[in-house]
Amino acid sequence: DxxxxxxxxxxxxxxxxxxxxxxxxxxxxxRMYWYRQDPGLGLRLIYYSFDVKDINKxxxxxxxxxxxxxxxxxxxxxxxxxxxxxALYFCATSxxxxxxxxxxxxxxxxL
Amino acid sequence: xxxVEQSPQNxxxxxxxxxxxxxxxxxxxxxxxxLQQHPGGGIVSLFMLSSGKKKHGRLIATINIQEKHSSLHxxxxxxxxxxxxxxxxxxxxxxxxxxxxGTGTRLTIxx
Numbered sequence: 001d002x003x004x005x006x007x008x009x010x011x012x013x014x015x016x017x018x019x020x021x022x023x024x025x026x027x028x029x030x031r032m033y034w035y036r037q038d039p040g041l042g043l044r045l046i047y048y049s050f051d052v053k054d055i056n057k058x059x060x061x062x063x064x065x066x067x068x069x070x071x072x073x074x075x076x077x078x079x080x081x082x083x084x085x086x087a088l089y090f091c092a093t094s095x096x097x098x099x100x101x102x103x104x105x106x107x108x109x110x111l
Numbered sequence: 112x113x114x115v116e117q118s119p120q121n122x123x124x125x126x127x128x129x130x131x132x133x134x135x136x137x138x139x140x141x142x143x144x145x146l147q148q149h150p151g152g153g154i155v156s157l158f159m160l161s162s163g164k165k166k167h168g169r170l171i172a173t174i175n176i177q178e179k180h181s182s183l184h185x186x187x188x189x190x191x192x193x194x195x196x197x198x199x200x201x202x203x204x205x206x207x208x209x210x211x212x213g214t215g216t217r218l219t220i221x222x
Contacts (some may be wrong), residue, residue: 031208042115042197042212050208060211088152099144100210102154 004047005025006103013081014111021076021106023091029101031094032074034058034066036087037105043090049074077110113154114138114216117198117213125221132216134198142200144179145172149197157183157196190220 004025013019018054023032034046045058055068063085067075078085091103116131134143145157158165158172160181161172163171169188174181185192199210 033209040214042113042214043199043210044212045209048209090154092154094208096208099156099159101156102146105152105154107152 004101004103005063006089006092006106008106009104010107012109012111014075017081017110019078019081019108021089021091021108023074023076024048025072025074025091025093025101025103025104027093027095027101028071029093029095030071031096032068033092033094033100034064034074034076035090035092035106036060036085037090038087078108078110081108083110086110113213114202114211115198115200115213117196117216119216120214121217121219121222123219124188126189128188128220130188130192130218130220132183132196132218134181134183134213136181136198136200138179138181138200139203140179141203143174144199144201145181145183146199146214148197150194152210154197166171185218188220190222193218193220 007022030051033048035043037043043102044060047066049055052068065077086109090105091107093102116135142161144159148154160174169186171184195215197215198213
């Protein structure tokens with residue numbers, strides 16, 4: 001079984017809809033991250049969390065919110081989706097000063 | 112100017128060729144990461160290094176801290192090496208936890 005899972009894997013939604021992307025991990029890591037990837041751009045950090053009570057904005061947090069429900073779960077919400085939020089979204093985990101482990105990605109299309 | 116620059120952006124080579132992908136960065140770093148993104152989208156961490164050289168199978172990563180430069184080499188390249196290779200750095204000002212990514216090098220190995 002995958003250590004980092006994301007649901008859904010693909011989602012098509014309409015402008016103005018609320019949508020939640022979910023991430024779960026079985027690695028026991030404290031640190032979790034949400035990134036988005038756009039063609040021609042590097043991965044960009046949306047939000048990150050170092051533990052359940054510690055949530056921080058990344059470089060592109062506007063239009064997004066997150067919830068760390070438990071050590072193993074970190075959800076990303078788009079309160080009112082817009083077309084320029086169409087992207088590939090990745091969740092990642094880390095045990096500290098070490099490599100990050102990525103989920104399989106969620107391809108989101110906002111029409 | 113991006114803090115992390117990769118070259119080339121695209122690389123096509125024949126099976127068996129020796130491959131070099133370069134990464135330059137403009138600031139002091141805690142560590143440098145090489146990641147592989149498969150055609151299906153999944154991202155896997157290949158190396159994390161802060162000095163010297165690391166080897167895993169046919170892959171070799173080197174870093175020169177003074178020159179702020181890293182290279183990823185692939186020996187005896189194979190079509191299954193076709194992927195996007197991403198360089199990322201950990202920056203001390205973000206507590207060594209957050210990564211800043213390059214835009215990736217798309218490698219295609221022709222049989």
